[in-house]
Amino acid sequence: MAQASTQRSTAKQRPGAHRPSARGGMACENSERSVTLGSHRDEHNASDLSNDPESAVESAAETPKERPRSPWYCSLPWLVRGDLDGFTAVFSNNLATMLAGAQMLQSILPDELVYGKIVPGVGVSLAFGCAWYTVMALVKAHRTGRTDLCALPFGLNTPGVFAFNTGIIMAVYYAEGGAQNPDAPHVAWQVGVVANFVQGAIEMLLAPVGPYISSAVPMVALLGSLASVGLAWLFANTVEAEAAWPAVTFAPFFLIAAALLGGVKVPGLPSTLLPVVLGAALAWTTGRATASDLREAAELVGWHPGVPDFGPFQHFDKVVDYLGITIPVALTVAIGTIQVRQMAENVGDNYNLRWSMFGDGFGTVIASLFGSPWGMTVFIGHSAFKAMGAKIGYNILCAAGFLIVCSSGLAAMILAIFPSEVLNPIILFVGLCVCIDALEITPSRHWAGLLVALVPGFCNWACEAAASLAAHICEQGFTNGGSAVTGADVKCAVDPHSEAAWALGPELLGLKAMGEGYLLVSIFWGTLLVYAVDRHFRVAMVWSLIAAFCSSFGLIHAPKVFLPWKGPGSDTALHWEFAGGYAVCAILFAFLWMGQMWGLFEAGQDATQASKMMDQSSSEESEDQGRSHMSGNVS
CATH class of the missing domain: 1.20.58 (Methane Monooxygenase Hydroxylase; Chain G, domain 1)
Incomplete structure (x- = not known):
């Protein structure tokens, strides 16, 4: 029910239907056609995803009356004012995820791997994905003559980044001997890269059957597994780090919540900019950020282009041990792509689902080939970016921005200027949003299933936190016969x-x-x-x-x-x-x-109907209680 109401409210916005022509930018000669074609688009927005999406979606509604005469690459304006707002939101979110993931791995991996391999790989894969979805929008605009399309956003799979960091890379690192084995960091990184390749391959293989995955697994189970990462690792684990600097972190978090959930915005400024600026000012004022950190980060500035590296594939056999992480992450990415594409269709942009899923998987494969263990995916929030007036320019800006930041070593500089505690409020908010999305889509009858699905993620987080604490205690050394034993000589x-x-x-x-x-x-x-x-x-x-x-x-x-x-x-x-x-x-x-x-129990009940009955019963009960209370007051 919540999902239906959300979709209805989103559909009411339909920004494209009210702005058929391009607003500024490099307009092409087919801009006047979108008014005529808009009515055709509206008739097909309600197509059901459970049917074959390609035969239903790519139907007569997408066939223009006259083929546009402009070149396909000029079928949409390349840059409009709304693209700047969309760029700020997507770029800051991806940057926060990348830097938070990088800092987490810096505790076990050397800088030459984090900033010389992983981060450049992210830049290459993100540029590819942004280009992929930009071309999809341009081709669709060329075929239909529409100029109100907004390209799907693309970026890092935030829950997957933390799931791979903790469940695979750190697990392999400690399984290989941790600090006692100098090869452990490289092996851990290589296994993570190969696992990412497998994840991308699974996503590509799922593309032909994408529309039917959700019919085999209850949506609450898939969303619950994703929410377990969001609540345990994105929120609880981040709060653990944030609480160490409350004077720096608390105010930016509540500011970003007020901006993105409460609609408190400063005209002309992106919603995520003020919290980051406030956090940076507090960090430099309180001493969390220092000039010495900035000087150390400056040493990492240099040309670090992403280059293909096939060395990690020597550890293909080790990935089998971690399929319990790889397969579910791939499944949740596939389901997420289905949902994001459906949300885009609700506001008039019905992109090809199979090509979207294939693009996500291919982007992840490219990330692995260039040394990144983190998966890529289409971003949620397309309707919001379309409401801003964004088209394709924000994807182009993100691709260029990340290529520059990731290949130049500037990522370390940014982390020194804006410490992770400053960017973490964005991660906190993403963790909350993952859980909010799950709650909105889950019928009330299945809330128990959603809550139960959160528990395994917390078990994993608690175990990692306890093991990390025990390891730190052990590394501090102990006394053996009156003599202190510390450092490398310590063996638990x-x-x-x-x-x-x-x-x-x-x-x-x-x-x-x-x-x-x-x-x-x-x-x-x-x-x-x-x-x-x-x-x-x-x-x-x-x-x-x-x-x-x-x-x-x-x-x-x-x-x-x-x-x-x-x-x-x-x-x-x-x-x-x-x-x-x-x-x-x-x-x-x-x-x-x-x-x-044998008739001893009732037959199975449809979840949606059951939820409606429960909600109706609850509403009637509340009304009865209200009438009883009023009659009591009257008497």
């Missing part, structure tokens, strides 16, 4: 990042297991609860068997993938226990299904 009795450390208490081991492969665990738990609530017991039984199968191979509840007969046999391995637990659930759902067939 138990590695804080190993399974043995979590076997010290059964409840700790359970916490660790619930956080392993948490994106897939989130999907399974959210799905099972949704189907249990809706009384679709047969489907729940099938999902329980799939979860048991994944547990037996270590795809979930285990740090690595293995063959069941070659799995770890220690007391710390719980894969058989989890497989047995899901098998018991399958038996339970089988009995419930049989009881349903």
Whole structure:
């Protein structure tokens, strides 16, 4: 219901329908055609995504009465005033994500990898993606004669950046020996790069069947897994760092919330600019940012172009251990692209879904080939950028801006001028928005499934935080017979990042297991609860068997993938226990299904209808209580 109301309110804006001609910029000779074609577009905005999108969307509504005579590359104005607003929003969001991810990895990777490989790779892939969606908009405008199109925005997959950092790169680093092994940083980076390649390949393979993915998995489960990253890693983990500098961080966060959620804006200024400027001023005033940091960052300034690097692919075999992270991230990106494309269609820009999904995957593959372990995706917010009046220029500006920043070493300089605590409020807001989107789309009947899906992400975050604290304590040294042992000579009795450390208490081991492969665990738990609530017991039984199968191979509840007969046999391995637990659930759902067939239980209920009934019942109950209260006052 919330989604429907959101779509209705978005559709009311329809900025393109009220501005058929280009506003400024390099107008082309077909600008007058958009008024005629706008009516054709409106008739097809309600096409259902569940049908084959390419046959429905690329229909007669997209066929112009006369083919535009202008060149395809001149079918839209290249730069209009609204592009500047769109550029500021997309550029600042991507920059905040990139710098936050880079700073997280600087604790385990050297600067030559972070700023010499990863960051330049981001610049190349982002430039490619922006160009991809710019060309898509130009070609569609050329075919239809419309000049009111807004290109889809493109950038880093923020939840995926943090999921790969913590679930793959850091996990490989500690599995390879951490600080005790000088090769661990390079191996961790290389495995992350290859995992990113696999993610992009999966997204490209999903392109032909993209419209049908959401019919196989409940939307609440997919959004819940994404929200688990948003709430645990983007919000809670960022708040942990922000709370160390409250005088610098609190005011910018509430300012950006007031601007983007409350509509408090200064005319002529982008909404994200003032919070960043305020945070920077506070950082330099309080000493969080210093001139010495700026001088150190200046040493990294130089020409660092992104170049293809095939060295990481020697570790292709290690990626299998982390498919529990890679596959869910790829699935959530695919679903996100479907949703963003649908939202764009609601305001009149019905782009080809398969080409959009293919572009996301190809952009991620390019990122991996140029050394970046972070996936790329189409950005949410197209309707807002179109309302600003943006067309294609903001994508062109983002491509040029990121190529310059990422290839010149200026990223480190920007981080010195605007410390991560200054940019983190944007990350906090993104984390909140991911959860808000999930709440708006999820029917009230399925809120329990959404909340349950959040738990595995918090388990993973709690384990990483506890292990990091234990490792820091261990690195401080200890006293052995009166003599202090510190630095490289320190060897913990138990590695804080190993399974043995979590076997010290059964409840700790359970916490660790619930956080392993948490994106897939989130999907399974959210799905099972949704189907249990809706009384679709047969489907729940099938999902329980799939979860048991994944547990037996270590795809979930285990740090690595293995063959069941070659799995770890220690007391710390719980894969058989989890497989047995899901098998018991399958038996339970089988009995419930049989009881349903025998008439002991009601048949399965449609989620949307159930939510409407619950909301109507709640509304009637509130009205009854109100009438009772009023009658009591009268008496």
